[in-house]
Amino acid sequence: MNFDMGAYGVYIWPAYGVSALAIIGAIVWTLVAWRRAKAKLAVLEKTPRGTAAPSK
Amino acid sequence: MTSRTSKPRHEMNFLFRYANPHEFMRLSGAVLPFFAIATALCLAIGLYLGFSVPPDYQQGTTVTLMFIHVPADIVAMMVYGVIAVCSLLSLVWRHPLSDTAARAAAPFGALFTALGLITGALWGKPMWGTYWVWDARLTSFLLLLFLYFGYMALWNAIEDETRAARACAILALVGAVNIPIIHFSVNWWSTLHQGESIMSGKIAPVFLAPLFLMMLGYVLLFLTLWMVRIRTAILERRARNLMQQAAA
Numbered sequence: 001m002n003f004d005m006g007a008y009g010v011y012i013w014p015a016y017g018v019s020a021l022a023i024i025g026a027i028v029w030t031l032v033a034w035r036r037a038k039a040k041l042a043v044l045e046k047t048p049r050g051t052a053a054p055s056k
Numbered sequence: 057m058t059s060r061t062s063k064p065r066h067e068m069n070f071l072f073r074y075a076n077p078h079e080f081m082r083l084s085g086a087v088l089p090f091f092a093i094a095t096a097l098c099l100a101i102g103l104y105l106g107f108s109v110p111p112d113y114q115q116g117t118t119v120t121l122m123f124i125h126v127p128a129d130i131v132a133m134m135v136y137g138v139i140a141v142c143s144l145l146s147l148v149w150r151h152p153l154s155d156t157a158a159r160a161a162a163p164f165g166a167l168f169t170a171l172g173l174i175t176g177a178l179w180g181k182p183m184w185g186t187y188w189v190w191d192a193r194l195t196s197f198l199l200l201l202f203l204y205f206g207y208m209a210l211w212n213a214i215e216d217e218t219r220a221a222r223a224c225a226i227l228a229l230v231g232a233v234n235i236p237i238i239h240f241s242v243n244w245w246s247t248l249h250q251g252e253s254i255m256s257g258k259i260a261p262v263f264l265a266p267l268f269l270m271m272l273g274y275v276l277l278f279l280t281l282w283m284v285r286i287r288t289a290i291l292e293r294r295a296r297n298l299m300q301q302a303a304a
Contacts, residue, residue: 001107005117008182012120015178019124019171023277026167030281030288037291044298 077290080153084283091280098273105266112260121179123266127274128171132200133235135165135278139207140232143225153286155221156293158228159211160285164278166204173197184248192241193249196234203231
């Protein structure tokens with residue numbers, strides 16, 4: 001592998017940096033939203049048992 | 057399961073079967089780990105090969121920008137195609153999951169479009185001498201970014217979900233005219249952007265393997281994240297329904 005980009009490094013590395021940050025950010029954002037939705041649903045599915053009308 | 061009263065739509069049977077949120081959760085849950093692993097493998101090997109290529113005889117080391125620029129552009133356009141197809145399914149066949157799927161894809165489309173524009177600008181400066189030029193390819197691609205923004209804004213602007221879905225589907229289909237414009241812009245108008253070079257064999261073979269792996273990696277990355285977003289939206293809807301039931 002060769003990481004010596006010469007004079008063009010000033011254009012190449014920022015492009016790779018921005019892409020990596022954006023992709024990692026998208027993964028984190030997606031997973032956080034998934035976990036949050038799952039946790040919220042779990043709470044809601046638990047609560048009605050005690051409070052809601054008895055099932056028929 | 058009890059049999060349906062209405063006759064199933066034969067030609068759409070497959071699509072409708074997996075459009076059932078329950079079925080989608082089961083199936084996507086099963087395939088997600090494989091998609092995630094395949095994404096990581098493609099990107100890792102693609103990057104390894106990408107940083108092992110010799111400099112291009114014209115573009116020097118900036119050819120390594122191709123491995124992140126072209127995949128971002130292709131996925132940016134592919135996502136719009138996905139949204140347009142989902143919108144059509146929603147408008148014409150009232151496909152139950154397609155609105156959710158279309159809405160879930162949009163942020164990723166915007167992200168990859170932005171990445172295409174940024175990496176393109178950073179490639180343009182050393183090769184063309186400018187970050188930006190108002191030519192057909194670049195301008196139509198910027199329009200794609202605004203289409204994504206408009207699409208997402210419209211979803212948030214209309215409170216009633218059925219009406220929002222209808223309006224967004226129409227916007228997405230009208231905007232779809234931009235996709236062939238982007239693709240053919242380099243042929244139709246004289247632009248600074250180079251013409252199509254993959255299918256026409258103008259790329260040296262040594263660059264093709266990392267390019268295809270990175271393209272596959274980006275596509276798989278989108279599909280993986282998209283599935284998780286749809287799953288999230290299904291859970292959120294279930295939670296909303298439960299809250300409405302509790303309030304009633």
